[in-house]
Amino acid sequence: MIDHFKGRGSRVNPGSRFEATRHELAVLPEEFPHPETQFYQDRTRSFITYNDSPDVGCNASFNPYRGCEHGCVYCYARPNHEFLGWSAGLDFETKILVKEDAPVLLRKELSSPKWKPQPLMISGVTDCYQPAERHFQLTRRCLEVLAEFRNPAGVITKNRLVTRDIDILSELAGFRAATATLSITTLDPELHARMEPRASTPQARLDAMRELHEAGIPTGVMIAPVIPGLTDHEIPAILKAAHAAGAQYAGYVLLRLPHGVKDLFQDWLDRHYPERKDKVLSRIRETRDGKLYQSGYGDRMRGDGLFAAMIRDVFQVSCRKLHLTRGPNLSAAAFRRGCEEPLFAALAD
Numbered sequence: 001m002i003d004h005f006k007g008r009g010s011r012v013n014p015g016s017r018f019e020a021t022r023h024e025l026a027v028l029p030e031e032f033p034h035p036e037t038q039f040y041q042d043r044t045r046s047f048i049t050y051n052d053s054p055d056v057g058c059n060a061s062f063n064p065y066r067g068c069e070h071g072c073v074y075c076y077a078r079p080n081h082e083f084l085g086w087s088a089g090l091d092f093e094t095k096i097l098v099k100e101d102a103p104v105l106l107r108k109e110l111s112s113p114k115w116k117p118q119p120l121m122i123s124g125v126t127d128c129y130q131p132a133e134r135h136f137q138l139t140r141r142c143l144e145v146l147a148e149f150r151n152p153a154g155v156i157t158k159n160r161l162v163t164r165d166i167d168i169l170s171e172l173a174g175f176r177a178a179t180a181t182l183s184i185t186t187l188d189p190e191l192h193a194r195m196e197p198r199a200s201t202p203q204a205r206l207d208a209m210r211e212l213h214e215a216g217i218p219t220g221v222m223i224a225p226v227i228p229g230l231t232d233h234e235i236p237a238i239l240k241a242a243h244a245a246g247a248q249y250a251g252y253v254l255l256r257l258p259h260g261v262k263d264l265f266q267d268w269l270d271r272h273y274p275e276r277k278d279k280v281l282s283r284i285r286e287t288r289d290g291k292l293y294q295s296g297y298g299d300r301m302r303g304d305g306l307f308a309a310m311i312r313d314v315f316q317v318s319c320r321k322l323h324l325t326r327g328p329n330l331s332a333a334a335f336r337r338g339c340e341e342p343l344f345a346a347l348a349d
Contacts, residue, residue, distance in 0.1 A: 006034075007197045008093060008197060009093060009195070010089040010090050010093065011267070012090070012264065013091055014264075016081075017259060035094045037096060038095050040095065040097050040098065041098060042097040047105035047106050048061070048109050049063075053297060058120070058121040060120050062120060062121075062124075063122075064098070064139055065128070065132060065138070066099075067093065067094075068096070068126040068130050069094075069132060070093070070158060071198050071199075072196045073195055073265060074255060074265055076256040076261060077125045077126055078261050078264065088264065089264055093198075098132065098136055099138065100136070102142055103145050106145045107149075110151055115337075117335035119153060119330040121153070122155045123157055127199075128155060129159035140168070143169065143172075147168050147171050149336060149337060153172065154330065158196060158205065160200040160208040162208055163212065166212065169215070170216055175331065177330055177332070178218070178330070179218045179220065181251075181327075182209050183223075185224065185225065187234055191231070209221065212246070213246025218248055219248060220248060220250055220251070220327055222250070222251045222253070223235060223239070223315070224251075224252060224253040225255040226252050226255060227255045227280065228255065228284050228286070228311070229276065229279045229281075229283035230276065232314075235252070236314065239322055239324060240322065243322040249326060249327035249328065250315075250325075250326075254287060254301060255284060262293060283307060286306070286307040287311075288305075
């Protein structure tokens with residue numbers, strides 16, 4: 001039988017929680033057409049977003065895309081698509097909004113006297129190196145603007161495509177103004193293929209980490225998410241592999257299942273790991289005060305309770321053994337505004 005959903009993390013498309021009317025397709029799964037990716041223009045007129053969350057680690061960020069074709073079933077950003085009247089399921093990974101004016105908007109905001117030079121997180125919500133980036137190159141063009149201004153930035157991604165931009169990242173790193181973090185959830189190729197169908201393989205991410213490190217770019221690993229009962233036992237192995245590939249710092253985030261992501265994740269467990277479903281959900285509840293999700297600052301990233309403490313301890317002990325730190329502080333000391341010549345020729349086009 002043809003798998004019409006190959007390469008997709010979700011096989012369902014539940015309605016938006018903000019829509020009163022919902023539509024259901026009256027076809028059997030085997031009759032369902034292969035869901036193709038569609039791209040839409042995002043006409044946003046501002047680009048940099050700010051937050052006051054004490055557990056994010058960066059006050060300012062930007063995302064060139066909304067939605068993500070990587071299709072990671074656990075992605076906490078999926079519910080954002082519901083604000084657009086779309087679904088957190090298939091819509092999130094097949095309807096991608098592209099901020100085509102991103103480089104222009106970024107230069108405008110960095111040029112403003114109101115801009116206070118500070119580190120920018122790239123890819124705080126959806127992955128800035130998802131497959132669409134190969135064509136649109138918005139992330140690269142934004143990095144060119146950042147290099148022009150020497151504004152510090154940190155990228156985080158699940159895609160080896162980040163190595164394409166080593167030239168710009170190393171330029172910024174020369175001013176202590178760049179870091180690159182590879183997010184790794186599992187080292188198991190089979191689990192990865194089911195859970196993150198269009199993201200780079202774990203080995204490809206480790207290879208990217210090695211290339212970035214050898215280019216002199218401060219490089220780290222983010223174990224995100226740690227899934228209790230499914231991937232938590234891999235923490236020491238992931239950290240060891242990342243350290244061998246050149247990682248200098250590390251972090252982790254516990255699985256987050258806000259709003260409809262809870263149902264999507266349970267459907268995924270039913271399809272791929274039914275024999276583990278009860279154990280996984282039970283362990284998640286052990287870290288979430290009996291629930292599948294907590295939204296409070298701090299708790300949402302780390303969880304609470306005995307099992308969450310065990311995950312934290314294993315992570316910390318492993319980091320100490322490998323001398324992995326919490327990450328370097330980026331510097332805005334070299335920031336400049338209104339330079340005469342752009343550092344990269346593409347800026348003159």
